[in-house]
Amino acid sequence: MTDTLSGLQLPPYAQSLDMTLSGRHDGSPLIVMPFAQKVQGRPGFLHGGAISGLLEMAAVAAIAHALRERSDEARFKQVNVTVDFMRGGTPQISYAVGAITRLGRTMANVQSSAWQDDPAKPMAIATLHYLLKRG
Template identity: 40%
Template sequence: MTEGSSLELTAYARSLGIEVEREEDGLPVLAVDFGRNVEGRPGHFHGGATAGLLETAGYAALRTRLLAEGREPQLKPINITVQYLSAGRQKRTFALARITRLGRRNANLTVEAWQDDRTRPIASAVMNILMA
């Protein structure tokens, strides 16, 4: 993302190596390189690391949008559902969230993670977040 961005990722996200790659339509695209910190079975992403990338992308998108509106509520997960679509390989992996509904107290998001081809996601998630 551009210099001077106010988006700071969590310690957990940083420990996995997740970073903000760029912005797209005002929302952050996150990325993580393959390495020991995200490896599950040899040569593949760990499911927890994939879910961590999806969840981090969801919260990053929501925080970005809320800050742009001058809102800073505490975010609490209501429900996060992850679908694993194919194995993540030894490649850089990206994730982008879309806010499908933003209310006063609740937000609904969809998130996708992909590697080479954005039209072929390796995982997706639906997130329902309470804004207290």
């Protein structure tokens, strides 16, 4: 079986914030982001936009990965996103993973979760809708 994670690339935005792919979590690509000045908001905490970025990259990687698994060459673009912030992000490594609720013919529904110490204690959750385009 070919590894559907190999060759999966994160967009420039993810690279600029030093996000990397780090294997799988619950079947979807796990995204890791180190703490740095460039992702900091108020002193000592992650910026909400950087947390949103981690959630968005997890969603994008989850869709790209799911499409590869079914050899589907659809392109996708975000329609909307809602982010719920539950805990402040402290100066340490953050993780995120996207769970695909539905990958249909025209839409993908994704829920991404970001955490630091414990996946059961999310820092933020995003609900994202993507429009799929084929051909």
